[in-house]
Amino acid sequence: MNSAPSVSLPALLAREMRLGERLLWSGQPDARRAMLKPFGFYLFAVPWSAFSLFWEGIAIRMAFTGAPALMGLVMVLFGLPFVVIGLAMMAAPFSARRTAHRTIYGVTDRRLVELIAGRSLKVRSVEASSIGPVTRRQRESGHGTLSIETGSHRDSEGNRTTDTFVFESVPDVARVEALVSRLRETMTPA
Structure with missing residues (x-):
């Protein structure tokens, strides 16, 4: 079985762009760091x-x-x-x-996107209007994880659960945080 997708991840991400949507940033998780987590x-x-x-x-x-x-x-x-x-x-x-080798994240001028290529294509996106508080964990190398709250819901037991969108182990995480914060500010009603 071929471990790499037949089309490059940036090309797959480009296919997911909506009409008039601009890609501001894209990046992949660090596979070595992803391997260390589990x-x-x-x-x-x-x-x-x-x-x-x-x-x-x-x-x-x-x-x-x-x-x-x-x-x-x-x-x-x-x-x-x-x-x-x-x-x-x-x-x-x-x-x-x-999975890290098959994942690419994107920040556009309208939303956040996570794309995982495998036997099937998994695309998850969050509209900019749903972006809530952002938490950044950063290492000295500049790599880090960005957790973005996107809402909440009640689970089956009635407890409130926070929904998050996570960019895991990405390079220059501070820059990505700035882009996400700027995107949230542009979508917040004045």
């Missing part, structure tokens, strides 16, 4: 997977060496989900890296 899962997954595989080995051995067949089969089946969960946790950093 790395804690990986560290936990190693002993989890080792124990799960050990369990499966014992269960398979019991199933084929004289233990009651039903008991051995139950133990093998019981252990399988734990093996699958362990392998999924071990794959999490690599999956995050692959």
Whole structure:
């Protein structure tokens, strides 16, 4: 399977522009930093997977060496989900890296856009009129994460939940924040 989209991400983003809309900024998340975020899962997954595989080995051995067949089969089946969960946790950093390579963010003169190219194209956008408070987390390198509040809703339990639009691990995050703030100000009624 080809890991890169057949069309470049900037070209896909350009296709999403509306008539008369101008792209002010676009950028991709830093794939290396995206990989580090779920790395804690990986560290936990190693002993989890080792124990799960050990369990499966014992269960398979019991199933084929004289233990009651039903008991051995139950133990093998019981252990399988734990093996699958362990392998999924071990794959999490690599999956995050692959997603970062397929993601591009954009700030236009009308909205914020996130595009993820994969087997299908996922496009998420927020109109400038929905932009609320902005939170910036920045590293010394200038890379950082921008969290933009876009509204709120009540969840199934009746609790108020804040909706956010996130530009994860982008270069020159302070510049992106300034563009987003300027966009919000232009759309705020006087």
